[in-house]
Amino acid sequence: MTLTIAVPSKGRLKEKAVALFGEAGLSLQLPEDARSYQGSLTGLANGSSADVLFLSASEIARELSNGNIHAGITGEDLARETIADADEHLEFAVKLGFGHANVVIAVPDAWWDVNTMADLDDVAAEFRARHGRRLRIATKYWNLTQGFFADHGIAVYRIVESLGATEAAPAAGQADGIVDITSTGSTLRANGLKILKDGTILKSEANLIISRNAAIKSSHTESLMEICNKLRQVAQS
Amino acid sequence: MTLPIILNHFDTIGCAFPDVDLLQPADPFLDTTGEDLRRRIFMTQETSGKQLCLRPEFTIPVCLDHLKEGRSQARYAYGGKVFRQRKEGKTEFTQAGFEDLGNPDKASSDIYCITNALELLKKTGVKSPRLVVGNQAIFVALLDALEIPGAWRKKLLRAFGDTPRLYEQLNAMTNGLAPLDDLPDDLSSALQSGDPDAVLNFVVESMLADGLPLSGGRTPASITERLLQLHELQNTRLSDEKKQVLEAFLLLEVELGEAASAIDAFEKEHGLTLEGASARLAHLASGTLGDVGSATYRASFGRRLDYYTGLVFEIYGGDANKPLIGGGRYDQLLTLLGSDEEIPAVGFAVWVDRLGDMA
Numbered sequence: 001m002t003l004t005i006a007v008p009s010k011g012r013l014k015e016k017a018v019a020l021f022g023e024a025g026l027s028l029q030l031p032e033d034a035r036s037y038q039g040s041l042t043g044l045a046n047g048s049s050a051d052v053l054f055l056s057a058s059e060i061a062r063e064l065s066n067g068n069i070h071a072g073i074t075g076e077d078l079a080r081e082t083i084a085d086a087d088e089h090l091e092f093a094v095k096l097g098f099g100h101a102n103v104v105i106a107v108p109d110a111w112w113d114v115n116t117m118a119d120l121d122d123v124a125a126e127f128r129a130r131h132g133r134r135l136r137i138a139t140k141y142w143n144l145t146q147g148f149f150a151d152h153g154i155a156v157y158r159i160v161e162s163l164g165a166t167e168a169a170p171a172a173g174q175a176d177g178i179v180d181i182t183s184t185g186s187t188l189r190a191n192g193l194k195i196l197k198d199g200t201i202l203k204s205e206a207n208l209i210i211s212r213n214a215a216i217k218s219s220h221t222e223s224l225m226e227i228c229n230k231l232r233q234v235a236q237s
Numbered sequence: 238m239t240l241p242i243i244l245n246h247f248d249t250i251g252c253a254f255p256d257v258d259l260l261q262p263a264d265p266f267l268d269t270t271g272e273d274l275r276r277r278i279f280m281t282q283e284t285s286g287k288q289l290c291l292r293p294e295f296t297i298p299v300c301l302d303h304l305k306e307g308r309s310q311a312r313y314a315y316g317g318k319v320f321r322q323r324k325e326g327k328t329e330f331t332q333a334g335f336e337d338l339g340n341p342d343k344a345s346s347d348i349y350c351i352t353n354a355l356e357l358l359k360k361t362g363v364k365s366p367r368l369v370v371g372n373q374a375i376f377v378a379l380l381d382a383l384e385i386p387g388a389w390r391k392k393l394l395r396a397f398g399d400t401p402r403l404y405e406q407l408n409a410m411t412n413g414l415a416p417l418d419d420l421p422d423d424l425s426s427a428l429q430s431g432d433p434d435a436v437l438n439f440v441v442e443s444m445l446a447d448g449l450p451l452s453g454g455r456t457p458a459s460i461t462e463r464l465l466q467l468h469e470l471q472n473t474r475l476s477d478e479k480k481q482v483l484e485a486f487l488l489l490e491v492e493l494g495e496a497a498s499a500i501d502a503f504e505k506e507h508g509l510t511l512e513g514a515s516a517r518l519a520h521l522a523s524g525t526l527g528d529v530g531s532a533t534y535r536a537s538f539g540r541r542l543d544y545y546t547g548l549v550f551e552i553y554g555g556d557a558n559k560p561l562i563g564g565g566r567y568d569q570l571l572t573l574l575g576s577d578e579e580i581p582a583v584g585f586a587v588w589v590d591r592l593g594d595m596a
Binding site: 108109110111113115118121122123125134142146149150153154156157158159170173176193 | 268271272448453454456541573
């Protein structure tokens, strides 16, 4: 199998990734046909090339975990959300310096008595007795939420799936708090929400991720090392 | 075969066997045990979108059946496959069990539950079983005796059964809880002046400003109540002396036959009275110390599920470090499942596959 690297197929992640390869002195050929999802990467020292697949950002995490591709660029948040025990299957090799987003827990500003996860634990524990139902958290990040709440010893709450405009869920009465991504926090503030002091689940950015499950030849390793080094240099400059 | 012996035993003592489908609505399990359970069960859904799961246990369906049929008091038994997601090992195993619902004589039904479990093990050929018991109610009696403030009491009770977490909480309380900070001046001064109405008004206005519904979720009243509670505890610390008493209690582990006198001695040493504890343990010991290899009372033993309220027990066979039977009193469960009044409940589950390994 040729060395295969996946790059997000659209949006800012794609633009930034393509630009970064260029800065690193690697030449990324985009698909000639707009309907094709395959390109290639050349400019490697040993003269070899790599196949480049353009996939959706969350699909990249899954393909890496399945070992169908060797490396890929995607957000750490998506990778950790999509793949349980991500570190067993994926190596987060290079932080690429773009696509910054924090996954955070936010509750209404007016919950003046709640600033930490310990406060939220108190509120969750009594929610049923006081309000006749469990505390509800709206999110699309099921796995990250469950893991973080479990680490803080909070079990008695329910997740409400939210596929868009999560920050509006508390005002709409659909949920009590949310877990969502934010970069500056301004959308949360505009919706009357505050981030808990110890409520940052993950500080995410785009990563070059290497699959621990793909079959790797020594020539692949050499090329991957070179790609990692070059990307690292430009990402950190 | 072990399961038929067990089911036959339950039949002999006159248990009812409710039908429990393999596929169950997931909500009652997730609502009672919490969202975290989702990772440990197998979920699927109907085309209507209703979420179902493979039966992860029997107790909740049995309790729901009890409520649906509107019975006041009954003893139930069950046996069959249950399914849980686990990192390693089998995901389906055989479980059997017993539930005694609605029996107002709690002390006697606790004892009956344990002796019944021991008799069942005897019939399946387990020699010299080891019984370990705990009781959250005794910890509650200690918190009462030490006059621990309500808000702390709840935190400690939630951590009971998870000793490292309990120690963390005790340490946090001796250092003082995180201060209420970042409060707007108006709210701070309303709290300082101890004026609940002013606090309530402030909360109402800020909820309205955020466009939050004032009902259906946390209400202004419940936010206000907790603010006042935290404000009052602001400068309170758990004294080292009380912390040491709590820690000494959590280390108690004695033969069940000696437990009542150990509690007496503990009370004397610390000048406290643990209401009803000694009598409770003496009664339990007198009723259960028949055919056991050993019986231990461990003060720190509890389950971290908010519906377990009193006795908990586990029974081990031989040198095995995994229990063959786990049980306890869960008086709050039927209320969580929709009962208007508290229904006393005690029961146990048998890990039938582990019994097979023993024979």
